[in-house]
Amino acid sequence: MSRELGPVDHGRLLEALRLEARVLGEVAHSASAEAPVPTAPGWTLGELLRHVGSVHRVTLGWLREGRKPTQWQRVPYQDESVADYYTSGTEALITELAAHDPAERATTWWPADPTYGFWRRRALHETLVHRVDAERAAGSVHPAVPADLATDGVDEILTLYFGHKLALLGLTGTRHGTVGLRTGGHSWIARAGPDTMDAWRCSVSDAESADELVSGDPANVYLWLWGRAAPTSVITSGGHDLAAQLWALLRLATR
Structure with missing residues (x-):
């Protein structure tokens, strides 16, 4: 049985990650990639999407290599759109997380939780915070965050x-x-x-x-x-x- 370090169980975290990742992609698709992100000064919406795609890939590297990877695909390939880069990285990470029990041991950067569950939680909040950023860039004044x-x-x-x-x-x-x-x-x-x-x-x-x-x-x-x-x-x-x-x-x- 998986241990729950936070107020929300791991099944809910994975479900929410799927939803937040999809909404982030949809918001980014609906607005200009050049739209500035007011909550992340200096970034455009396209740069935000690239950042999340890179974070999802480095997380996948942690899981597959058993350590922080030294190399991963940080930007889209020359013939790849930012949206496709984001989507492929996100889908690969979610598939990997779903294939393992959250209690299964995994290398992390927090000694208190060396499990796949750590990465479910970390990936969710990375994605959720940047979904809020994306909605602000797209013009939403008060993006919703489930309690x-x-x-x-x-x-x-x-x-x-x-x-x-x-x-x-x-x-x-x-x-x-x-x-x-x-x-x-x-x-x-x-x-x-x-x-x-x-x-x-x-x-x-x-x-x-x-x-x-x-x-x-x-x-x-x-x-x-x-x-x-x-x-x-x-x-x-x-x-x-x-x-x-x-x-x-x-x-x-x-x-």
């Missing part, structure tokens, strides 16, 4: 990126303190400082006892943590400095 996936994404970005990726990059905070986060019936604490960077799930009372508390609708908290929503989209109590530090550190971890 259960948003809550799972809050868990992932806190435990994986804040609690692990920052340490891999050798990055720490400048101010000591804790930020509690509460959304979708779940709560977390993110602790930062010059000598510690970690995050974990906690009770509601523990989150509310943190130095600062961030709360709101799951989609808003998720998109805010990913730098896709304004500070006013979440509610911050107890101050703003530590929440701002959390947000800034995540920009470094997820760039």
Whole structure:
């Protein structure tokens, strides 16, 4: 039986990945490839689609080679459209993920979860966040994010990126303190400082006892943590400095 590290089970993650990947492709097809992506300054919609296609291919390389690949197809072939490049890479990754039990061991960059399930979750949120980017580029003001996936994404970005990726990059905070986060019936604490960077799930009372508390609708908290929503989209109590530090550190971890 597969272990579930997040609020959403692995079957739902794979189902959602299929849907998000299809919608991203459809949105990109419906708009100009030269449309700027407001939530990813400097990118066009075509460049965003190429990026996701490349990420899906490097993920497939991790799974097939048992390590991070040194080479993979990063751009379309000369006679290949960006849309075809994206579609073929996405379909290959989903097929690979679906063919393996999520509990099966796989090489990952997070020691806490060396399984195929890690990659289901990571591929979903990579695709979901960029689907939001694509819809913004296509003119949608408020792209929808399902509440259960948003809550799972809050868990992932806190435990994986804040609690692990920052340490891999050798990055720490400048101010000591804790930020509690509460959304979708779940709560977390993110602790930062010059000598510690970690995050974990906690009770509601523990989150509310943190130095600062961030709360709101799951989609808003998720998109805010990913730098896709304004500070006013979440509610911050107890101050703003530590929440701002959390947000800034995540920009470094997820760039």
